[in-house]
Amino acid sequence: MKAAQDCYPSRVGKREEILERLDPVIYDYSEPISPNALNQHQLQQFEQDGFITLPDFMPEMVAPLLDEISRMKQSMAGREELVTEPDSHELRSMFALHQHSDLMDRFSRDQRILEIVHQLLGSEAYLMQSRLNIKPAFRGKSFSWHSDFETWHVEDGMPRMRAVTVWLMLDENTEFNGPLYVVPGSHKKYVSCQGTTELNNHQKSLKKQVAGVPEPESIQQILKDNGLVSIKGKPGTLVIHECNLLHGSPDNLSPWPRSVLMMVYNSVENRVTTPYSGLKPRPEYLSSADQAPLKPVNKD
Numbered sequence: 001m002k003a004a005q006d007c008y009p010s011r012v013g014k015r016e017e018i019l020e021r022l023d024p025v026i027y028d029y030s031e032p033i034s035p036n037a038l039n040q041h042q043l044q045q046f047e048q049d050g051f052i053t054l055p056d057f058m059p060e061m062v063a064p065l066l067d068e069i070s071r072m073k074q075s076m077a078g079r080e081e082l083v084t085e086p087d088s089h090e091l092r093s094m095f096a097l098h099q100h101s102d103l104m105d106r107f108s109r110d111q112r113i114l115e116i117v118h119q120l121l122g123s124e125a126y127l128m129q130s131r132l133n134i135k136p137a138f139r140g141k142s143f144s145w146h147s148d149f150e151t152w153h154v155e156d157g158m159p160r161m162r163a164v165t166v167w168l169m170l171d172e173n174t175e176f177n178g179p180l181y182v183v184p185g186s187h188k189k190y191v192s193c194q195g196t197t198e199l200n201n202h203q204k205s206l207k208k209q210v211a212g213v214p215e216p217e218s219i220q221q222i223l224k225d226n227g228l229v230s231i232k233g234k235p236g237t238l239v240i241h242e243c244n245l246l247h248g249s250p251d252n253l254s255p256w257p258r259s260v261l262m263m264v265y266n267s268v269e270n271r272v273t274t275p276y277s278g279l280k281p282r283p284e285y286l287s288s289a290d291q292a293p294l295k296p297v298n299k300d
């Protein structure tokens, strides 16, 4: 099947270009009656910066999730959803956690999170991906600069920018242990990268991304206008970042691990179709075949 018209071409062999975003950032500005919904000030901040940090959002979830992760490292050992660091056998990432754990499934559907997701996307959402990034002490390697949307568009077939990543800090994220760097406002530009996509690119890119990484000149250009922020916080801090935000993170040289639990929500009005690369879709653990709207679960 041929992909729909490509509004955000990338890796089509041409020189790199910085294009304008064509889609809204927030699809619904109304404030639902809920203590968790973002207020107008927070919505404006998200619109402007492309991310928002909510300290102390779910501190009570941290210990149970860490216990569950220890258990899952055993129960999922040897599976392809587990990715090691590029130069060691240390675990770098684990995917599809919600398919292997009731607690992770419930976390992904927590009403407190889904209310915000629905608000931002202006629709119901499905869980496209769940992921733990571990950044082990001393050995956790960097993540290259990228926009998630660029990859999801080219390699998974996400048509438009209508998705968010919601992530929970499970360790303190400090200046020393490889925090996420983001470029505020960068979600309003789209870097159409040069080059092409290799078959089974994910097998390399999950360890070290190369295709879809903007050239230093483009990063500098976007950075010049917007500056750079590192996202720090205590365990239990929730961060929401827009799918096209330019981000990356450095090696963890410190003795402290930095694990973050990430859930990717895509609007049910923006379901992935055929990869725009023209290659076969990536495995289901990277872009879920289950695209049914998520049913919220209450905290208690």
Ligand SMILES: O=C(O)CCC(=O)C(=O)O
Residues within 6 Å of the ligand: 133, 143, 148, 178, 179, 180, 247, 248, 249, 260, 262
């Ligand atoms: O965990 C990190 O430091 C980077 C994560 C990231 O960029 C991603 O998962 O897309």
